[in-house]
Amino acid sequence: MAQTSLNEFIDVLSKANAVEDIHEICSGFCYFSEFEHFIYGARMPTSLTQPSFIYVSGYPGEWRERYLERNYLSIDPVVAHCARSSLPINWRDVAPLEKKDKVVREFMGDVRDHNLKSGISFPVHTSRGESAMFSLAASDDHKKAKARIDAASPNAVLFTAYLHEAVRKVFAKAPLSVSQIKLTAREKQCLLWAAEGKTTWETARILNISERTVIFHVQNAAEKLNVVNRQQAIARAVSTGLIAPQFN
Amino acid sequence: MAQTSLNEFIDVLSKANAVEDIHEICSGFCYFSEFEHFIYGARMPTSLTQPSFIYVSGYPGEWRERYLERNYLSIDPVVAHCARSSLPINWRDVAPLEKKDKVVREFMGDVRDHNLKSGISFPVHTSRGESAMFSLAASDDHKKAKARIDAASPNAVLFTAYLHEAVRKVFAKAPLSVSQIKLTAREKQCLLWAAEGKTTWETARILNISERTVIFHVQNAAEKLNVVNRQQAIARAVSTGLIAPQFN
DNA sequence: CGGTTACCTGTAACATCTTACAGTTACGCG
DNA sequence: CGCGTAACTGTAAGATGTTACAGGTAACCG
Structure with missing residues (x-):
């Protein structure tokens, strides 16, 4: 056939x-x-x-x-x-x-x-x-x-x-669709700036919010992405296209 | 035409x-x-x-x-x-x-x-x-x-x-820079494990080397990638395909 | 109105990373 | 052999990230 x-x-x-x-x-x-x-x-x-x-x-x-x-x-x-x-x-x-x-x-x-x-x-x-x-x-x-x-x-x-x-x-028996993970605007921004090499303090200045809030958003993003820390969150968000850092 | x-x-x-x-x-x-x-x-x-x-x-x-x-x-x-x-x-x-x-x-x-x-x-x-x-x-x-x-x-x-x-x-002003950056095997490994969310200590255990050496490799990788810290190194290495972290 | 969501903030202890210093060992190559 | 490169190690101060505590505001929607 x-x-x-x-x-x-x-x-x-x-x-x-x-x-x-x-x-x-x-x-x-x-x-x-x-x-x-x-x-x-x-x-x-x-x-x-x-x-x-x-x-x-x-x-x-x-x-x-x-x-x-x-x-x-x-x-x-x-x-x-x-x-x-x-x-x-x-x-x-x-x-x-x-x-x-x-x-x-x-x-x-x-x-x-x-x-x-x-x-x-x-x-x-x-x-x-x-x-x-x-x-x-x-x-x-x-x-x-x-x-x-x-x-x-x-x-x-x-x-x-x-x-x-x-x-x-x-x-795929039970594929986990990353595309279904939704990060809020702030979560993406905080993660993006972290991926750009910015510290919490710098990101806080850039977004005009407190350091604590930046940490809060990064943590929430990491939870949604089901990862253990900032580094892994960046890796996963980049590899799934949720964020796209620019390099100069 | x-x-x-x-x-x-x-x-x-x-x-x-x-x-x-x-x-x-x-x-x-x-x-x-x-x-x-x-x-x-x-x-x-x-x-x-x-x-x-x-x-x-x-x-x-x-x-x-x-x-x-x-x-x-x-x-x-x-x-x-x-x-x-x-x-x-x-x-x-x-x-x-x-x-x-x-x-x-x-x-x-x-x-x-x-x-x-x-x-x-x-x-x-x-x-x-x-x-x-x-x-x-x-x-x-x-x-x-x-x-x-x-x-x-x-x-x-x-x-x-x-x-x-x-x-x-x-x-895009800067077209896709086909990365000629070469990381050594160890640099890739250290960066990869970092991208997997492992700490320096954990990576040292995994690779059976000292913590200091892990830091050393990550730093060298970051220099080659022309970035300021570990997070940005991960972002760049992932986005250019130098490393491909898996997520469990 | 009550429920939900996104967004925001502070303090403090502790874990981890960064940077500076100063080296050693092993290997391949011309 | 001399050279370059990868791989490796230690100490220590200070910067930064993580976690756990405990909240508040604003917008939207049924």
Whole structure:
């Protein structure tokens, strides 16, 4: 029961209720798009029960193990791009970075040695602070892959969005939606200024309220965010987009 | 100089450096996709210097004013969907919600009265907590619009991602600084545990080093990040993806 | 009117972070 | 080997954050 159009893939994705289903659908889409390998990885920051990282992999097992063993996740420039950006990234375009950093250079060499010569990755970010990535890869070089990559991109972006939803549905038993946490204006302001490196006293001057009140708001924010202190509140509020400090 | 393919649209988007350019490109894409109206709206998270909301509108001016006047932003179920989800939404599919809520029902009626009978909206979320939406609309009903909507969706999703980047570039004075800042393994670890709400003492226990050393690493990280204290270091490291705290 | 929410304030003890001082050890690289 | 870098450690004063105590004001809404 192979799918023959994007809509069919989206349709079966929304009905998937096991990781195996999702794996098969990804496999199908990968074949449909004329690629050889795929991988989906997500960082789910929000839930009590879920694993922090989720993978659905159609990569060679050997490479997958090597990747984990060597902690490539923290080196991979494609992963770094997807963590920051919402734009698809052709692996070819991370080549410039390659030259500067020895560790990255070695990693890229290793990627090529494992016959993942060309590929493209599609990031997804959600309002819940989840960060995911779907990659399609092949063993031919960038030039030969270009047409295929161009053709697959629009479909794959849409596919990736639905894929992420499907994964979330399968893994989330009782997802805690960060987006539902509402901070009051004052709570956000106090937290924001703290994230900007201001002390309680400084924030109090800025907002023209007492130090005690600043502490009060930060505490309330921390309670709502279900964290233990100011630092963690900042981390969580930033990572879920509740506040967005500027850096000068 | 009309664009005739998705790639061309993406290309000109990445070169746009004024709102007018972006407006024209959106207009072109709208025509290209055989729709009549478009609107892009973004919520840039609480920030000190930037406006909170950004619009690029190809809607009739009359409707735009009415929308703002009546504070439809807080009623519009499509906006609500896009704030939560990463999936495109066909306006037809919010109809079920219509029946429950009187205010929403009135709004939907008003939408139709203004000749926006069918449409589809594409959300984007970023790791920085931005939330944006690009909508395409037409004056024919859902049934007639179906083929057009299906055809446009994959392209529009990709277009929307690039559109959002373009808008951000135009509005943000300091474009996303691709962080070349490298933290050492220990610096990251110490900062990460701090972001997890651990105290210096706790982190020292976890990493099996002295408290003094933890402080030392955090300080070095803060210096590299060019910030004044631990809190700001966490904010910056999280927002640039250098560390990714988990929440339990 | 009563209930709810956001917002605001003070004091005090204690915990934690920041900053200044002054070093040592291990390792890779040219 | 000399050099740079990462990693590591100690002490101590003073600044800042946390927690627990106990409240008050104003706006909105059914």
